[in-house]
Amino acid sequence: MSNRIAIQTNNLHKDFGEVYAVRGVNIEIQSGEIFSLLGPNGAGKTTVISMISGLLKPNQGDATILGHSITHEPLAAKAALGVVPQEIAIYEDLSARENLMFWGKMYGLRGAHLKQRVAEILETIGLADRQKGRVEKFSGGMKRRLNIGIALLHEPEVVIMDEPTVGIDPQSRRKILDSVMELNKQGMTVFYTTHYMEEAQELSDHIAIMDHGEIIASGTHAELVKIVGELDRIELNINTESDRVMETWKNTPGVEKITAENGQLHLLVNDSNLVLPQLFEKAAQVGSRITSVEIQEPNLETVFLHLTGRALRD
Amino acid sequence: MKSIDIALKDMLQSFRSLFAVMFMFVIPILMTGMFSLMFGGSGNDEEGFVLPTTKVILVNQDEGSFAGMPGEVSQNPEYDASSIGQLLTMALTSEGLTGIMDVSMMDSSADARFAVDNQEAGVAIIIPKNLTTSFLAPLGTVAVEVYQDPTLSIGPAIIKGIVSQLLDNFSASKITLAVTLEQIENSGQMIDEAQIQAVVAQYLATIQPEGQSQGSESANPYLDIRAPKTDQNSSDQTINPVAMIMAGMSIFYVYLTGASGTQTILKEEEDGTLPRLFSTPTPTATILRGKFLSVTLTIIVQITVLLVFGELVFKIHWGDLLSVALLSIAITLSSAAFGIFLVSFMKSTRQAGIMIGGVVTILGMAGMMPIFTLGMPNPPAFISIISHLAPQGWAAEGLQVTMSGGVLSDVWTNILALLVWAVALFGIGVYRVNKRYK
Ligand SMILES: Nc1ncnc2c1ncn2[C@@H]1O[C@H](COP(=O)(O)OP(=O)(O)OP(=O)(O)O)[C@@H](O)[C@H]1O
Numbered sequence: 001m002s003n004r005i006a007i008q009t010n011n012l013h014k015d016f017g018e019v020y021a022v023r024g025v026n027i028e029i030q031s032g033e034i035f036s037l038l039g040p041n042g043a044g045k046t047t048v049i050s051m052i053s054g055l056l057k058p059n060q061g062d063a064t065i066l067g068h069s070i071t072h073e074p075l076a077a078k079a080a081l082g083v084v085p086q087e088i089a090i091y092e093d094l095s096a097r098e099n100l101m102f103w104g105k106m107y108g109l110r111g112a113h114l115k116q117r118v119a120e121i122l123e124t125i126g127l128a129d130r131q132k133g134r135v136e137k138f139s140g141g142m143k144r145r146l147n148i149g150i151a152l153l154h155e156p157e158v159v160i161m162d163e164p165t166v167g168i169d170p171q172s173r174r175k176i177l178d179s180v181m182e183l184n185k186q187g188m189t190v191f192y193t194t195h196y197m198e199e200a201q202e203l204s205d206h207i208a209i210m211d212h213g214e215i216i217a218s219g220t221h222a223e224l225v226k227i228v229g230e231l232d233r234i235e236l237n238i239n240t241e242s243d244r245v246m247e248t249w250k251n252t253p254g255v256e257k258i259t260a261e262n263g264q265l266h267l268l269v270n271d272s273n274l275v276l277p278q279l280f281e282k283a284a285q286v287g288s289r290i291t292s293v294e295i296q297e298p299n300l301e302t303v304f305l306h307l308t309g310r311a312l313r314d
Numbered sequence: 315m316k317s318i319d320i321a322l323k324d325m326l327q328s329f330r331s332l333f334a335v336m337f338m339f340v341i342p343i344l345m346t347g348m349f350s351l352m353f354g355g356s357g358n359d360e361e362g363f364v365l366p367t368t369k370v371i372l373v374n375q376d377e378g379s380f381a382g383m384p385g386e387v388s389q390n391p392e393y394d395a396s397s398i399g400q401l402l403t404m405a406l407t408s409e410g411l412t413g414i415m416d417v418s419m420m421d422s423s424a425d426a427r428f429a430v431d432n433q434e435a436g437v438a439i440i441i442p443k444n445l446t447t448s449f450l451a452p453l454g455t456v457a458v459e460v461y462q463d464p465t466l467s468i469g470p471a472i473i474k475g476i477v478s479q480l481l482d483n484f485s486a487s488k489i490t491l492a493v494t495l496e497q498i499e500n501s502g503q504m505i506d507e508a509q510i511q512a513v514v515a516q517y518l519a520t521i522q523p524e525g526q527s528q529g530s531e532s533a534n535p536y537l538d539i540r541a542p543k544t545d546q547n548s549s550d551q552t553i554n555p556v557a558m559i560m561a562g563m564s565i566f567y568v569y570l571t572g573a574s575g576t577q578t579i580l581k582e583e584e585d586g587t588l589p590r591l592f593s594t595p596t597p598t599a600t601i602l603r604g605k606f607l608s609v610t611l612t613i614i615v616q617i618t619v620l621l622v623f624g625e626l627v628f629k630i631h632w633g634d635l636l637s638v639a640l641l642s643i644a645i646t647l648s649s650a651a652f653g654i655f656l657v658s659f660m661k662s663t664r665q666a667g668i669m670i671g672g673v674v675t676i677l678g679m680a681g682m683m684p685i686f687t688l689g690m691p692n693p694p695a696f697i698s699i700i701s702h703l704a705p706q707g708w709a710a711e712g713l714q715v716t717m718s719g720g721v722l723s724d725v726w727t728n729i730l731a732l733l734v735w736a737v738a739l740f741g742i743g744v745y746r747v748n749k750r751y752k
């Protein structure tokens with residue numbers, strides 16, 4: 001693995017009129033790594049990717065791909081890049097093969113090389129035996145795989161995948177995650193966005209957490225988890241209204257943060273073994289009873305909760 | 315190269331789409347087919363407007379003759395009539411009128427009137443004994459009788475119109491002559507009767523070839539009097555209506571293809587494939603060029619298929635090959651440019667679907683108005699003006715001209731106008747589309 005920088009963004013800004021979608025994003029992705037951008041719906045992930053891949057002009061800032069500025073050398077930057085859009089973008093009325101042949105040409109492939117790459121990709125995405133079939137007859141998972149395959153045709157050094165596993169069955173999802181890791185092993189740099197913290201955790205060398213158009217934390221998984229220190233995350237249900245219980249729990253030693261969401265209480269605590277007995281006791285004092293408890297090791301979800309006071313998944 | 319790839323991909327998609335193929339080929343052909351059935355079959359391309367044929371009985375009792383006069387008219391080989399009665403007979407039985415009237419000759423005027431009374435014929439035309447004589451006499455009066463079946467209206471009215479137009483032509487010459495004679499006499503000169511008759515005869519001889527000088531493809535010199543009192547180019551009247559319908563349909567649907575073909579830009583934008591194209595190392599200009607190319611090629615295929623189909627199946631003679639080819643290219647470019655122009659104002663395929671239908675229909679109707687009003691004896695002038703406000707109008711007129719025998723020198727204004735339309739629409743459209751995808 002070289003030490004080159006695959007993708008660098010420099011103070012990217014984008015607004016859509018009133019909506020400030022991206023406000024000052026700086027990312028640096030090293031060649032050869034898998035980098036995940038983790039954030040809830042509407043965080044601004046797709047907008048960042050659109051700017052990096054040259055589909056949207058930033059209001060401010062720039063991005064480079066392998067040193068090529070997307071605003072000043074768009075063709076060189078785009079040639080080094082494979083982009084898997086979040087929304088499936090393929091021609092439904094063409095066959096899988098026709099799609100690959102066409103997109104391959106758009107990436108500048110020709111002749112025998114094109115045919116060979118198309119055959120290889122058809123194998124990789126497991127559609128070799130369905131290559132002549134019209135895409136409109138494909139299942140969601142097959143379309144997603146074709147959507148990914150198109151971005152890999154020209155063997156780009158860097159591939160950007162925008163939530164490639166949204167809305168598909170666990171089996172297809174597993175296949176996609178495995179192939180991402182396989183591609184990375186072969187030397188491809190992957191920039192991956194997701195709102196599933198498990199995916200970010202499993203895949204990534206580095207993770208940036210994004211919320212409301214900003215990167216609120218970044219680093220390796222271990223580094224990020226350290227932000228919340230030794231905090232444990234507890235999810236509880238009680239049998240009464242939560243207001244009075246939260247009030248009494250707030251001042252309990254060891255409780256760092258407490259939020260209520262959909263009737264469930266989320267707490268960040270220093271040491272669950274010490275804190276939990278007190279929570280039971282104080283709840284009883286105000287006439288409430290804890291009906292269920294779940295203790296979680298610190299993870300990205302905990303980090304997001306810690307930083308934003310909200311759960312990653314709404 | 316990449317723009318060709320994009321064009322080929324687009325064409326593959328549109329020719330694969332049943333919907334597109336329906337609108338490109340099937341509907342215009344079916345519509346023409348329907349009209350052709352309504353108008354009584356194809357192949358009668360010499361036939362002119364197919365009106366109900368009226369049975370006419372012609373009685374020519376004219377005994378006069380201009381034979382032996384100076385400046386003898388029969389020197390003209392096409393013109394071997396020796397009396398006005400014979401001239402009229404020739405005119406009324408001419409091939410060009412066979413669709414309108416079925417003429418049979420009778421000797422007795424009483425028999426002729428009897429046949430009309432018995433509804434064996436719609437009209438009897440009785441040419442009096444003294445027609446030529448009275449015509450040649452400076453002050454004589456002419457009376458051709460048109461005896462008609464009162465229950466019929468359209469047929470006899472047309473016949474009356476034709477006869478009176480013919481006679482008008484003759485009496486016009488007489489009036490001219492009378493005025494001339496008066497002036498000559500006033501100037502104190504004397505002219506003998508034989509001279510006068512020679513002048514009349516020569517004048518009559520000149521009436522005939524006039525019909526030919528008006529660009530009519532037909533060999534029949536009398537065609538120009540088939541639609542009396544028309545102030546338009548009389549050649550319009552000689553085109554097979556099925557051919558006009560086919561031309562109109564083809565032009566209408568070609569412009570529709572221009573618009574709906576370009577609309578794939580919006581569809582691709584909505585489907586995400588256009589942004590995806592922009593994420594490949596392909597310049598925006600190349601992508602737009604590919605789109606324009608695909609629409610252009612598609613229309614060339616469409617127009618060629620329609621013209622060839624019309625020629626082979628409906629037996630339509632589109633006219634001079636070079637003119638038709640250049641006209642088709644101009645039509646193709648203007649309709650593709652029309653598409654880009656139109657789509658540059660649309661935000662979504664939903665909007666475009668409604669707008670394209672509306673605009674193509676309105677402009678198509680405007681452009682085709684001269685076709686719809688072909689049967690009108692005196693179409694108002696605004697019709698021609700309106701039709702020229704739409705490229706469709708220039709296209710339809712162009713085909714009309716080539717079909718009636720026009721050559722490049724007759725249609726170059728139409729070709730030029732279409733190219734101007736193309737450049738203007740293309741310029742505005744591309745400017746706007748470019749701005750949008752910048
Ligand atoms: N074309 C646009 N016009 C107006 N607002 C937009 C546009 N694109 C995105 N936005 C807004 O910008 C914000 C960020 O959107 P973006 O799609 O980048 O989020 P995301 O992190 O990709 O979300 P998701 O996980 O749902 O894909 C949202 O509030 C969204 O509504």
Ligand SMILES: [Mg+2]
Nearest residue numbers: 045046047086
């Ligand atoms: Mg997104």
